[in-house]
Amino acid sequence: MEINVPSTSKKRVVIVGCGFAGLELAMQLRNTDYQVVLIDKNNYHQFQPLFYQVATAGLEPSSISFPLRKMFRKSPNTFVRRTTVEKVDTDSKTIMTPIGNLNYDILVVAIGADTNFFGNENIASRAIPMKSVSEALYLRNSILEDFEKSVTTPDFEERQGLIDIVVVGGGPTGVELAGALAEMKNYILPKDYPELNCEEIDIYLMQGADCLLKGMSPESSKAAEAFLKEMGVQVRLNTRVEDYDGKFVFIQGDEKIRADKVIWAAGIIGNQLQGIDKKYTTYGNRIAVNRQNQVNGLRDVYAIGDIAYMEEEDFPKGHPQVAQVAIQQAKNLGKNLKRDLKQKARKDFKYKDLGSMATIGRNKAVVDLPKFKFKGFFAWIVWLFVHLRALLGVKNKLFVFLNWVWNYFTYDQSLRLIIKPFSKRKKAENE
């Protein structure tokens, strides 16, 4: 069976994955002489930098997600198909999906990366990842459910397991999440659970390296650590989590910590696409590409974003796996494809570092710009502004902004609801 997409004389670009890279490329190719088919397992683009606020009940999933169909309404050359990709055949230039096959002239792999559990099955099956809005929602529900349980749990050890949270990984995700959890502990939980001694809640941030936020400046990483400690987070540097049995986290060197919830943000690994042979991939399962994001050794196949591994003069070991690289690579590829249409020469990709930032709590953020660094309230305002600006859709911007203003002045995120869509199958089983 064929996927139902019109046959035209236009070259067909199939983009697999709709994160920052895939989406930006599709926007570049809107209303051009390419036919664009955008494939994603979700019908929306998700704004990853704010997942941690969904997890801590500060924002709704819908506020940081944007429907793909809405984005491409006025672009008749773009077709959105919600499906997974089972396999790619780069010889016959076909992708296989559960809803049918599709030929491509140009394939762009923008499938991103997922949580890396470094082969530890115990951790993989028990720790909570944070690489999708669904996972963030799951974490939110788990936190709220465990606090509800803790109120009726008289046993001290058991209660500690329910209320303590271990975050593993001192990158931006881990730091921002630990900060947001500390704010929940400091401002919200004492009001919601007067019966609970909130002093008993421990939030741990475990970092294998000797500093937090390794990609940032030493000043910012020190500042982030100081902010977190000030807020009551137990920051442990040079600490490796070795195992997790669902009740105890085992730390290298004989220590163990009781926690029913471990959030794993300690690393990522490139997603796999069946049909792209292992020989094309390199460190961290990334696909090796040339300076124009073309997969080395494959005709008409490109890779962009977190999944791509490109060596540039200043980045001999590849670029950092961050949104800015993904967006800039997609822009460059989009322009090159448009240059092809006009038979102009392509240009090589060159990453322009716009800086990096992380927020730790209210009035507390760190910003590294290429020329200078700053922290505190002003950094926090810059962080808010940059993220609002990057969010897709006027309504999302408005609602996120209102939520932030509301939360700032009331010290209260009011989304502490354990809502799960009803499952029809489950219902049928019960009856």
Added chain:
Amino acid sequence: MEINVPSTSKKRVVIVGCGFAGLELAMQLRNTDYQVVLIDKNNYHQFQPLFYQVATAGLEPSSISFPLRKMFRKSPNTFVRRTTVEKVDTDSKTIMTPIGNLNYDILVVAIGADTNFFGNENIASRAIPMKSVSEALYLRNSILEDFEKSVTTPDFEERQGLIDIVVVGGGPTGVELAGALAEMKNYILPKDYPELNCEEIDIYLMQGADCLLKGMSPESSKAAEAFLKEMGVQVRLNTRVEDYDGKFVFIQGDEKIRADKVIWAAGIIGNQLQGIDKKYTTYGNRIAVNRQNQVNGLRDVYAIGDIAYMEEEDFPKGHPQVAQVAIQQAKNLGKNLKRDLKQKARKDFKYKDLGSMATIGRNKAVVDLPKFKFKGFFAWIVWLFVHLRALLGVKNKLFVFLNWVWNYFTYDQSLRLIIKPFSKRKKAENE
């Protein structure tokens, strides 16, 4: 095991269920000389009149849900416990739950009603109910997923199954939902799915009786029918749905309609509480109570809201199962319990009909007040205002209002996202 609630000299009122009735009673008893334990399977109160807007992607679940703990923060005599009730023992005055047992001095049953499938197992297991925010979310996901599928379904019959929707039941839920679906068809789907011929979408509203909105005036019920027809809904009066095999809806008299989605809003039946014997219940599984909502024949047990059946002069067959009755009964019971504390005489319940209303679409609503009736734009404004006012929480009011304003001017509900919380179990199985 005992549920962890402090023992005091105060009388303990246990309220089971936190709909309009249970919540109102708990609010009446805030900071009184009763200890109040509020039990619900959710940690939030849900605003049922707007479920249909969640189902049609107009509002977020969080906008119409309110966290219980937040409500009772400043009320140290109130304890919220999120659990189900397994059984009640009215002799020993104990309730049994998965998190332990609890003694009561006064038990208030406010467990409401659920969808009535009238014993048809086929319909029960396949049709979609609309009695919780989770079910509304499930309906939203089903609608959006089926439209995605329809785009790649070349077979006409199969596509009809995916895009046609049958709503069964011409009460307020059915009417408001059918209207909202028609607006989706008219304003939103043609923009989102330019590849689809939206003329092919059929929305059916099946009503067994000879008019819609049976509780309202003949004028309003006629007006609602006219509004719906104008918007393109196929309204079928005197039409009984007899069966549903998941593909075809079987209508009395040999007709069948292909539809993968059937929404069942054709009736409700009182929820059951193990330990309250059948002999205390009457029509529609409602618990028979006296004029003070005391269960006939049981000491210190009360029933309020949809689950209660009380005969009043003007209502010889019981009150309509609507929010206003629930709220007024809870108020009266709350006042009576407070009168008990002061050794004052109790008062009988008397229902004051404040009128009823239903909205069909933008600028289209019907309102019946005790003295007069009206319809159209002004009725619609009144409907919006009354519902906003009834919503709990300033933030919910603000966000719902902003959503309505946004949707009104953009003709666009932007929440068309298929988001499901990630399931850890599922993840473990896949690996």
